[in-house]
Structures are given as C-alpha cells and as structure tokens.
Amino acid sequence: MxxxxxxxxxxxxxxxxxxxxxxxxxxxxxxxxxxxxxxxxxxxxxxxxxxxxxxxxxxxxxxxxxxRQPGPIELIEMFEVMAELEATCARLAATRISDAAIDELKATNARCNAAVQDSDTERYYRENEQFHAILYRESGNSFLEQECLRLQRRLQPFRRTQLRLRGRLKQSMQEHEQIVSALVEGDGQAASDTIRSHVAVQGEKFHHLMSRLKTAAE
Amino acid sequence: MxxxxxxxxxxxxxxxxxxxxxxxxxxxxxxxxxxxxxxxxxxxxxxxxxxxxxxxxxxxxxxxxxxRQPGPIELIEMFEVMAELEATCARLAATRISDAAIDELKATNARCNAAVQDSDTERYYRENEQFHAILYRESGNSFLEQECLRLQRRLQPFRRTQLRLRGRLKQSMQEHEQIVSALVEGDGQAASDTIRSHVAVQGEKFHHLMSRLKTAAE
DNA sequence: AATATCTATCTTGTATACAAAAAAGTTGAC
DNA sequence: GTCAACTTTTTTGTATACAAGATAGATATT
The missing domain is CATH 1.10.10.10 (Winged helix-like DNA-binding domain superfamily/Winged helix DNA-binding domain)
Structure with missing residues (x-):
C-alpha cells in the first residue's frame, strides 16, 4: 500500500x-x-x-x-477520555488476553526499565507506547484499538512534556506491573481502575504544571 | 460560518x-x-x-x-465503544448535571413517549438522539461530547434498522427513565451501568439479527 | 488453448489556470 | 487627523490540463 x-x-x-x-x-x-x-x-x-x-x-x-493547539482544559478532557478508553481496553483484555501477549507485556516492561536505567528517554517513550498499544490490541476490539491509537498519537507530544516530572517514572513502571498482575489474575476491575488513574494522572499533572506556569506568568 | x-x-x-x-x-x-x-x-x-x-x-x-460498510463484527465493536463512551458521560454527568438539564431530559423523554403514541418513528429517533446528546453535553467534557456525537452519527443508520424489534421501544423508554432517576440521585454508577447496557443491547440485538439473516441465507 | 507480455485505455494524483471572496491599501470627505 | 467607502491585491475555492500508475485488452509464444 x-x-x-x-x-x-x-x-x-x-x-x-x-x-x-x-x-x-x-x-x-x-x-x-x-x-x-x-x-x-x-x-x-x-x-x-x-x-x-x-x-x-x-x-x-x-x-x-x-x-489549533488544545488549551489546558481541552487537554485534561482528552486525557480523561483516553483514560476511559484505556480502562475499557484493560477490562476487556482481562478476559481475552493470551499468554503470549502477557509475555509480550512483561518483555516490554523489562525494556522500559532498561531504558530508564540507561536514561534513554526516547526509547522509554517508545516502549511505554508499545505497552499501551499491546493493551489496545488485546482488548479484542479492533475499532477500540484504532480509536485508542488515534488519541494516543494526538496526545503524544503532550505526554512528553510532562513525563519528566521527578519520581513519576518509577511510579509509572510500578503501575505497569500492577496492570500486568491484574491481567494475569483476570481481574478486569483492578486492571481497569489501575490504568484509568495511570493515564488520568498525566492529565492532572499537566493541569498542575499549567496552573503553575500561569501563576508564574502573572 | x-x-x-x-x-x-x-x-x-x-x-x-x-x-x-x-x-x-x-x-x-x-x-x-x-x-x-x-x-x-x-x-x-x-x-x-x-x-x-x-x-x-x-x-x-x-x-x-x-x-466500506462495517460488517457485523465491526458493528458490535462500535456499539461496544459507544456504550463505554456513553457510560462515561453518564458517570460524569451524575455529579455535574444541572437542574435545568434534568428538566430538559424529562421533557425530551415526554416528547419521545408522545412520538411512540403517535407512531411517529421519525420523530422518535430524533428525540431519542436528543436525549443522548443532552447526556453527552452534561458530561461537562466537550471533547467527550464531540467524540460521542461523531460515533452516534456513524452508527445512526444501523440503529434505525434494529430499533423496530418488538417490545424494544417500551423497554428503551423505561431505561431512559431509570437513567434520569439515577442522575437525579447523583448515582453515577447506576446511571453508567444502565446506559451501558441500554446502548450495548443495540449491538447485541443487531448481532442476533445478523446471525439469523446469515443462517437463513445458507 | 492457455498464459505471459506488451500496448492501449482509463483513472487517479498533481500542476496550473481561473473565479470569487476576503484582506489590505488608498483616496476622499468631514 | 480620523473614519469611511472604494479600489487593488491577496488568498481561497473550483475548473481544467497534464503526468504517471493501474487496469484491461490484444498479440504472440509455448
């Protein structure tokens, strides 16, 4: 093509x-x-x-x-929707995911960790996206997968600006592992809740960042 | 413009x-x-x-x-996503909806009922869409609202084909009232669950319809 | 006769030309 | 000097012209 x-x-x-x-x-x-x-x-x-x-x-x-760059309010809204879509993916994936995909997620997480060790942020972002993309795919809903990829792509540049915040990286990795655990146990609710806050917090952080910038400017 | x-x-x-x-x-x-x-x-x-x-x-x-008309599988997938998006709207709306909007929902429901009495299907569809559109708006998330309207528009022709099924109209109206009640009480979980099944059932019904058609053709 | 290759035709993708609307600049009146 | 109306210029929207790839048909070869 x-x-x-x-x-x-x-x-x-x-x-x-x-x-x-x-x-x-x-x-x-x-x-x-x-x-x-x-x-x-x-x-x-x-x-x-x-x-x-x-x-x-x-x-x-x-x-x-x-x-037309989205303002802070619209960004929060978009992250809120992203969180919900990913939460749905996780919930569906909990009952549908294959053992092979579980291994894929673990392997991706390992590469994520390695990237953190090497301070290779570029690679970290790529592997992190990959982790989420696997979740989308394992939802077993191709349409949902495509919608998630679309929104992920749209939010990509804004994720990068705020992921640098101290301590966030380590916590993010822990959440990834929690999600995998929940999926292994087939606990859709736990997987769903974990990833919802995992994604939503990015919007929140961005919100805080923006308010601070705004206050500083005044 | x-x-x-x-x-x-x-x-x-x-x-x-x-x-x-x-x-x-x-x-x-x-x-x-x-x-x-x-x-x-x-x-x-x-x-x-x-x-x-x-x-x-x-x-x-x-x-x-x-x-490129979506096949039965893709349609079910789309209805599944629609159900999740609307469920999110309902959950958010439960804490954010205004009294005026509650009245709007009730009035729209009344017009919906009137249309059923008059057997005015065209008007029924319009008012039904309106009911859902108000929910999108009252989620307080404009981005979510737009995404919902987009998908609603995309699924519109397929809703029409399957809403004619016997008994579905009355049940649908009951669900609308349940949703309003849940919103009045601020019960996000109930509103969310009710609308999720309310929308998802359309995909399911379509599924059954398709399988029957397919079986009949063989 | 079947298949493969070459050629002709058709269709899309891109460039250019033209029309109409909006923006900018100018002139004139007060 | 300021504001308004008119004119010029600029820019978008649409039509047409041209280029290149894809499809289909014809011819030749096995």
Missing amino acids: EQKRSDIIANQIEELIFDGTFRDGERLDEVQLSERFAVSRTPIREALLRLAQSGLVAHYPRRGVFV | EQKRSDIIANQIEELIFDGTFRDGERLDEVQLSERFAVSRTPIREALLRLAQSGLVAHYPRRGVFV
Whole structure:
C-alpha cells in the first residue's frame, strides 16, 4: 500500500506543529507551504484538510487554516477520555488476553526499565507506547484499538512534556506491573481502575504544571 | 460560518451510501460523481477524502475509493465503544448535571413517549438522539461530547434498522427513565451501568439479527 | 488453448489556470 | 487627523490540463 504525497506532507506539517515551527494560532498559507515542500497547492490542500479533520488545525472556509493547539482544559478532557478508553481496553483484555501477549507485556516492561536505567528517554517513550498499544490490541476490539491509537498519537507530544516530572517514572513502571498482575489474575476491575488513574494522572499533572506556569506568568 | 461545496457534497454522498444507492464494496468514480453533482473533480476528491477519514469509504491510493460498510463484527465493536463512551458521560454527568438539564431530559423523554403514541418513528429517533446528546453535553467534557456525537452519527443508520424489534421501544423508554432517576440521585454508577447496557443491547440485538439473516441465507 | 507480455485505455494524483471572496491599501470627505 | 467607502491585491475555492500508475485488452509464444 503506497502512500500519497499529500499523506507524507500531512505528517510533515504535523511534525512542524509538534516541534513548534508553526505556533498556536498561526495561519498556514497554502502558497508558502507549497513552496516549502516544492509541490503545487493541491497536495497541500489535501494535507491541510486531513489535519483539520484530525483536529490539529482549524479550517475556516474562505479564510484559511490555523494551527489549533488544545488549551489546558481541552487537554485534561482528552486525557480523561483516553483514560476511559484505556480502562475499557484493560477490562476487556482481562478476559481475552493470551499468554503470549502477557509475555509480550512483561518483555516490554523489562525494556522500559532498561531504558530508564540507561536514561534513554526516547526509547522509554517508545516502549511505554508499545505497552499501551499491546493493551489496545488485546482488548479484542479492533475499532477500540484504532480509536485508542488515534488519541494516543494526538496526545503524544503532550505526554512528553510532562513525563519528566521527578519520581513519576518509577511510579509509572510500578503501575505497569500492577496492570500486568491484574491481567494475569483476570481481574478486569483492578486492571481497569489501575490504568484509568495511570493515564488520568498525566492529565492532572499537566493541569498542575499549567496552573503553575500561569501563576508564574502573572 | 459558511459551508464549502465539497462539504455539502460529502454529506450528500454519505446520504447516498446510507440509503443504499451506493452499495458496500462499490467503487465511487470521481468522474461519474462530478457529472452527477455537476462540479469538477476537485470538490469531489475533497469530499471523498473526508469520507475516507471518517471511515465510511476506504481509499486505496491510485486505485480508487470504495464504499466500506462495517460488517457485523465491526458493528458490535462500535456499539461496544459507544456504550463505554456513553457510560462515561453518564458517570460524569451524575455529579455535574444541572437542574435545568434534568428538566430538559424529562421533557425530551415526554416528547419521545408522545412520538411512540403517535407512531411517529421519525420523530422518535430524533428525540431519542436528543436525549443522548443532552447526556453527552452534561458530561461537562466537550471533547467527550464531540467524540460521542461523531460515533452516534456513524452508527445512526444501523440503529434505525434494529430499533423496530418488538417490545424494544417500551423497554428503551423505561431505561431512559431509570437513567434520569439515577442522575437525579447523583448515582453515577447506576446511571453508567444502565446506559451501558441500554446502548450495548443495540449491538447485541443487531448481532442476533445478523446471525439469523446469515443462517437463513445458507 | 492457455498464459505471459506488451500496448492501449482509463483513472487517479498533481500542476496550473481561473473565479470569487476576503484582506489590505488608498483616496476622499468631514 | 480620523473614519469611511472604494479600489487593488491577496488568498481561497473550483475548473481544467497534464503526468504517471493501474487496469484491461490484444498479440504472440509455448
């Protein structure tokens, strides 16, 4: 399955928004973008329309496309939904997960720990995402899995900003192990509750971070 | 906020898929569509790309766009997710809902009942959707609300096919009242559980319907 | 006759051209 | 000098033109 040029461009623009090249509220000019990527306006437009659908930019007809970063309130809301979706995954997975997948989770956790030891944050993030992705898959609900991956991808840049908080890493790893234990025992309720707070706390932490920044700015 | 022509066309194509004009697996030819709607290929392409993102059609690069109706398994999965999202709405709404919104729910229920009396199915569907939409709103989480509306819209045509089953209407109305009671009492758990089964049963019923159809065909 | 390869046609993906609406700049009136 | 209306420019939305890949058909070979 080959990719279209507009798809590649959409991902690249997404990256440029994530890394701060395009700021919140900034207008994305079609002509400028077409010059930057050395293509015509057509694939640029298709890319922007895709990003508009995913919510990363806002499209005001006949006025243009503007970067639309979620504010603190919306972020908390998104983390709240993510927590619920993942909690559902865990609950379903508790009765459906295979032994092979349990081993996969344990192996991923081990690699996560190793990454912490090596202070390899990049690898930590990757393995952590992998852990959650396995959970999505083991929910046995492909649609749920896809929705989770979509939201995970959307929240990815904001996870990174707040995971650096002291002590969080160790606690996060402990929670991962608690989740695996609950799944092994087939305790859907425990797995569900643990992962709900595990994810929700990220939103909370972000909230605190934001309030502090806001207070400091005043 | 004005609408683009491609947006209008997207909705019209969506309608044509829902009403069966375009069948599952059918290829949607850009040129044919542009003749049908008397526009050029450009707005057609934009509309199709939007539908591809929403999952209603599948887009295989350089090969075309094909209608992609969810099969029974995917439908059950989608209803399962819908049930979980709505359960979350109910749980959150139990602590956040306003007295005015409670009255709104009661009034909507009353109109629902009236529609049943008049055998006005069209109006029943509308009021029923309204009831659920109020719940989404009263979750106090705008992002969750939007996600629910999105999925509700996607499942809408399939709800219609199976709500006609005997006895389901009366039971459905009873469940609505149970939900309101739970919200009045602030019992998030009860509201959540009631609506989860209320929505999930639609997926189950559909499942049974499909198996029967499948058995009959063999 | 069946299959494989080459060729012609069709369809999508991209570039360019044009139309219409919004933004910006200018001129004029008070 | 300020504000408003008109004009110019810019930018989006749509149409058309062109390029390249995919499908289908024809021809040749075994």
